[in-house]
Amino acid sequence: MLTTPATAAPVAAARAATVCPTGWGSVQKTATAAATASLTDIRTGRHDCFDRMVFHVPGVGTGKVGYDVRYVERIYQDGSGRHIPVAGGAVLEVRLSAPSYDPETGAATYRGKVAQPLPGVDLTGYRTFRDTRFVGSFEGDTQVGLGVRARLPFRVLHLSDRLVVDVAHTWGATR
Numbered sequence: 090m091l092t093t094p095a096t097a098a099p100v101a102a103a104r105a106a107t108v109c110p111t112g113w114g115s116v117q118k119t120a121t122a123a124a125t126a127s128l129t130d131i132r133t134g135r136h137d138c139f140d141r142m143v144f145h146v147p148g149v150g151t152g153k154v155g156y157d158v159r160y161v162e163r164i165y166q167d168g169s170g171r172h173i174p175v176a177g178g179a180v181l182e183v184r185l186s187a188p189s190y191d192p193e194t195g196a197a198t199y200r201g202k203v204a205q206p207l208p209g210v211d212l213t214g215y216r217t218f219r220d221t222r223f224v225g226s227f228e229g230d231t232q233v234g235l236g237v238r239a240r241l242p243f244r245v246l247h248l249s250d251r252l253v254v255d256v257a258h259t260w261g262a263t264r
Contacts, residue, residue: 109138113242117159127198155186167227177219177236189226
């Protein structure tokens, strides 16, 4: 006889009752700050209410990293104007005021290749994220394209040495 563990129902009920944050909106979010360090890594994570992209900028510490995050119809590389295709129902352009190279030596600090998916990022199983593209780094700014399922609410957070972009799974208050 097959039995179900006694904890299955409470876990399912708790998961169904998850209340997700609302009020993030989908309008452009920006902050101005001078670049004081270089981008070294980009990673992603899945959460109950949102998918997360984290930009690592060691050396910034408690300082701020400038950014401009917005939905765009198409993303174009700074400097060349080249269109970089990004798959998804909507595209978030993330501009970070931190180069992906060492300004003193020109050596790469992040191994992204223009128009290619972000290295080490696998979006299998994500509810919202569909595609990532490294757009490039030009005059101290780095551009990344993030393809998402649809135009959904997002927020941008500063953490020590990191900039975080969260994109909600839905517009509603529950997951």
